[in-house]
Amino acid sequence: MFSYPFSTRMQNVTSSAVRDLLSITQNRDVISFAGGLPGEELFPLQELEQAYQKVFRQDRKALQYGPTEGDSELRMRIEGRMREKGMAASYENILVTTGSQQALDLLGKVFLSPGDTALVENPSYLAALQAFKMYEANIVAVQTDADGMLLDELEQKIIAHHPKFIYVVPTFSNPQGKVWSRERREALLHLAIKHDVLVVEDDPYSELRFTEEEPVPLAAIDQAGRNVIYTSTFSKIVAPGIRIGWITGPAEIVKMMVRAKQSTDLHTSSIDQRALSYFLDDFPLQQHLCRLREEYRHRSAVMQSFLAKHEQNLFQWVEPKGGMFLWVSINKSIDTALLLHEAVQEGVAFVPGAPFFVSQAQTNAMRLNFTNASPDVIHTGMSRLMTAIDKVMATRVHE
Amino acid sequence: MFSYPFSTRMQNVTSSAVRDLLSITQNRDVISFAGGLPGEELFPLQELEQAYQKVFRQDRKALQYGPTEGDSELRMRIEGRMREKGMAASYENILVTTGSQQALDLLGKVFLSPGDTALVENPSYLAALQAFKMYEANIVAVQTDADGMLLDELEQKIIAHHPKFIYVVPTFSNPQGKVWSRERREALLHLAIKHDVLVVEDDPYSELRFTEEEPVPLAAIDQAGRNVIYTSTFSKIVAPGIRIGWITGPAEIVKMMVRAKQSTDLHTSSIDQRALSYFLDDFPLQQHLCRLREEYRHRSAVMQSFLAKHEQNLFQWVEPKGGMFLWVSINKSIDTALLLHEAVQEGVAFVPGAPFFVSQAQTNAMRLNFTNASPDVIHTGMSRLMTAIDKVMATRVHE
Numbered sequence: 001m002f003s004y005p006f007s008t009r010m011q012n013v014t015s016s017a018v019r020d021l022l023s024i025t026q027n028r029d030v031i032s033f034a035g036g037l038p039g040e041e042l043f044p045l046q047e048l049e050q051a052y053q054k055v056f057r058q059d060r061k062a063l064q065y066g067p068t069e070g071d072s073e074l075r076m077r078i079e080g081r082m083r084e085k086g087m088a089a090s091y092e093n094i095l096v097t098t099g100s101q102q103a104l105d106l107l108g109k110v111f112l113s114p115g116d117t118a119l120v121e122n123p124s125y126l127a128a129l130q131a132f133k134m135y136e137a138n139i140v141a142v143q144t145d146a147d148g149m150l151l152d153e154l155e156q157k158i159i160a161h162h163p164k165f166i167y168v169v170p171t172f173s174n175p176q177g178k179v180w181s182r183e184r185r186e187a188l189l190h191l192a193i194k195h196d197v198l199v200v201e202d203d204p205y206s207e208l209r210f211t212e213e214e215p216v217p218l219a220a221i222d223q224a225g226r227n228v229i230y231t232s233t234f235s236k237i238v239a240p241g242i243r244i245g246w247i248t249g250p251a252e253i254v255k256m257m258v259r260a261k262q263s264t265d266l267h268t269s270s271i272d273q274r275a276l277s278y279f280l281d282d283f284p285l286q287q288h289l290c291r292l293r294e295e296y297r298h299r300s301a302v303m304q305s306f307l308a309k310h311e312q313n314l315f316q317w318v319e320p321k322g323g324m325f326l327w328v329s330i331n332k333s334i335d336t337a338l339l340l341h342e343a344v345q346e347g348v349a350f351v352p353g354a355p356f357f358v359s360q361a362q363t364n365a366m367r368l369n370f371t372n373a374s375p376d377v378i379h380t381g382m383s384r385l386m387t388a389i390d391k392v393m394a395t396r397v398h399e
Numbered sequence: 400m401f402s403y404p405f406s407t408r409m410q411n412v413t414s415s416a417v418r419d420l421l422s423i424t425q426n427r428d429v430i431s432f433a434g435g436l437p438g439e440e441l442f443p444l445q446e447l448e449q450a451y452q453k454v455f456r457q458d459r460k461a462l463q464y465g466p467t468e469g470d471s472e473l474r475m476r477i478e479g480r481m482r483e484k485g486m487a488a489s490y491e492n493i494l495v496t497t498g499s500q501q502a503l504d505l506l507g508k509v510f511l512s513p514g515d516t517a518l519v520e521n522p523s524y525l526a527a528l529q530a531f532k533m534y535e536a537n538i539v540a541v542q543t544d545a546d547g548m549l550l551d552e553l554e555q556k557i558i559a560h561h562p563k564f565i566y567v568v569p570t571f572s573n574p575q576g577k578v579w580s581r582e583r584r585e586a587l588l589h590l591a592i593k594h595d596v597l598v599v600e601d602d603p604y605s606e607l608r609f610t611e612e613e614p615v616p617l618a619a620i621d622q623a624g625r626n627v628i629y630t631s632t633f634s635k636i637v638a639p640g641i642r643i644g645w646i647t648g649p650a651e652i653v654k655m656m657v658r659a660k661q662s663t664d665l666h667t668s669s670i671d672q673r674a675l676s677y678f679l680d681d682f683p684l685q686q687h688l689c690r691l692r693e694e695y696r697h698r699s700a701v702m703q704s705f706l707a708k709h710e711q712n713l714f715q716w717v718e719p720k721g722g723m724f725l726w727v728s729i730n731k732s733i734d735t736a737l738l739l740h741e742a743v744q745e746g747v748a749f750v751p752g753a754p755f756f757v758s759q760a761q762t763n764a765m766r767l768n769f770t771n772a773s774p775d776v777i778h779t780g781m782s783r784l785m786t787a788i789d790k791v792m793a794t795r796v797h798e
Contacts, residue, residue: 004597004652005563007512007534013658035464043462049455056448063442063638065434098497098664105663109533113406130662134508135406164404198403239462241669253403259412263529264504265497269668270640 031381034349037372051279062274070096071273086220100245103231108135117161123356141358148184165198172205172323175367209322210297299370306382326368336366348384411532430780433748436771450678461673469495470672485619499644502630507534516560522755540757547583564597571604571722574766608721609696698769705781725767735765747783
């Protein structure tokens with residue numbers, strides 16, 4: 001009997017806490033605020049059906065092997081959408097990926113040799129950390145406040161670590177739902193240019209904004225187009241199952257990513273790509289986005305109402321201006337990893353805050369997703385959560 | 400101006416010769432025998448349309464994020480197909496991948512640290528070499544004859560290099576269309592067990608057999624189920640654009656690959672997976688395979704007829720018993736890389752043999768794909784190829 005000779009990089013990889021948790025709660029009567037799932041009842045099923053039908057009736061070629069870069073029609077539509085938001089995108093430099101998760105993996109592949117540093121926000125998106133760790137990277141966290149990374153610390157760490165890139169989710173971040181201020185965005189760019197560092201802007205949520213305010217993407221501030229790599233996805237605004245995201249940036253970088261993707265999976269499903277291209281032509285996406293924004297804002301409000309009406313000062317949170325998550329800190333320094341066990345007993349799940357931190361983990365926070373449950377279900381789930389919290393609080397009093 | 404700080408692994412990656420060539424010939428009036436593309440006119444469009452329609456009408460959940468392992472329904476159908484071929488597959492150990500190319504990439508990811516050795520056939524599948532090189536592997540070739548790897552050399556190299564795995568395409572190999580003999584298959588397994596080495600069986604073509612003879616997969620010979628990792632795909636028998644392949648093997652290995660895939664792209668398109676599952680339920684696949692086999696055998700015969708009727712003894716080739724490729728050696732030691740330029744002038748393309756070799760490259764060989772062109776087009780293309788060859792021969796005579 002021999003044990004299999006896995007690569008050293010796999011020693012850095014443990015199964016994600018979020019995923020493990022999801023799988024625990026999946027088959028029980030547990031209301032989950034844990035995942036980052038959009039609302040299924042909002043998927044545009046009929047219009048997608050029509051778009052796929054078009055592919056099979058008109059585009060035999062879409063069933064054949066296609067270019068690694070992606071479907072040209074789809075890339076042109078992505079270019080159009082980016083230009084509308086003030087980004088100087090060109091479809092030649094857009095690479096279609098299997099969700100934006102693959103964009104993060106390809107970033108790791110083309111930039112990170114073992115020991116190379118990536119700077120990230122603290123806390124940061126878990127699956128990005130996983131993707132970078134897979135390449136044996138040194139992940140260094142920069143502390144943040146409500147407006148973004150702390151600039152002095154950022155510059156010190158750029159100088160100390162010569163990072164390959166700085167990874168940020170500046171608009172409705174995961175897990176905190178934070179929005180970087182315009183000033184902080186410009187300062188980040190300024191430092192990146194000053195120190196010749198790349199910035200990776202991960203932007204899956206910006207379309208899901210609840211106010212009129214539209215944060216300016218870093219990719220629109222980077223006029224020279226040399227320092228920002230931008231990635232986004234259709235997972236949150238169309239459907240995750242279609243697995244279509246994209247990444248764009250300086251031509252030299254995208255070219256290298258295309259080479260990496262070629263040996264990774266040749267290309268993303270060309271059936272899905274062509275169907276999405278038709279879908280974007282025919283579907284009133286702006287109208288759909290309005291509906292998503294309205295519905296998600298409402299769900300977010302229902303969730304917050306439970307926090308607001310509970311015992312005074314127990315919770316701290318910032319009202320989300322968009323995105324999918326509510327980040328809640330519990331004042332009485334309850335360890336949310338322990339709370340989770342009680343919560344699952346009561347029939348509700350969330351993600352404890354600690355795993356999102358690279359260092360100085362906050363143990364009394366939790367991430368609540370408000371997009372995947374109807375207002376009624378949120379109602380029931382939040383009641384259960386409050387019961388769990390009260391129980392844990394009561395235990396503490398008796399201790 | 401700074402140049403971007405790419406990872407060391409990207410230094411091993413050059414764009415594939417096959418791909419570069421395809422892109423050259425794509426937009427001209429060039430008949431291409433270069434790619435590894437199935438015949439588009441044989442795609443089951445209507446039945447696929449119906450299968451996708453079912454997804455949108457019945458399976459809202461298929462549009463949501465899904466499990467990394469893949470759609471359970473699809474995995475059960477794959478299990479069924481494997482069991483029919485005598486392999487002891489279990490759907491729990493089947494990981495759905497974005498084409499079998501991703502299976503090769505994940506293999507590299509979970510096994511290959513920089514400097515680790517993979518043993519391969521010489522010549523071998525180009526894109527597999529690329530995938531392994533991306534992980535800075537040491538690729539060592541084992542010479543082959545008509546029946547498979549040479550066993551003495553194989554054992555010597557296992558002992559000398561302690562390879563992480565031995566990668567083979569035993570049935571209708573790419574590029575040579577070769578079939579390993581039963582004896583050689585058993586001997587390979589015997590050596591693998593004796594020396595505690597893993598064997599990766601890449602099996603994309605076995606369904607495309609032109610004779611009654613069904614070669615036994617290595618995965619069916621490996622009774623203990625500890626030494627063989629098996630990968631295959633629906634690209635050649637349904638359509639490549641759907642990008643669905645799979646990999647299976649010992650549970651511990653598949654579990655590690657699931658972790659690797661999680662950070663790579665979360666999962667393969669769940670829309671495509673569920674549609675394929677419906678398709679396999681409703682579609683008379685065996686009948687379709689009969690049609691593919693008949694058609695491809697015919698195309699292969701048309702192609703060979705040109706070789707047979709040309710000047711005696713100029714060509715050497717083995718009649719393909721299946722698969723997609725005809726491997727032709729030209730006796731007069733013409734360098735096929737040079738011949739390609741003349742051929743493209745005449746309006747036909749192929750892949751020169753040399754790039755498929757890891758060492759001791761054969762420069763007078765070419766790989767001709769016979770599945771992507773109709774018999775008429777093969778006729779025209781082969782006429783052009785013969786003209787190109789005659790011209791190059793004439794030049795040589797005058798030299």
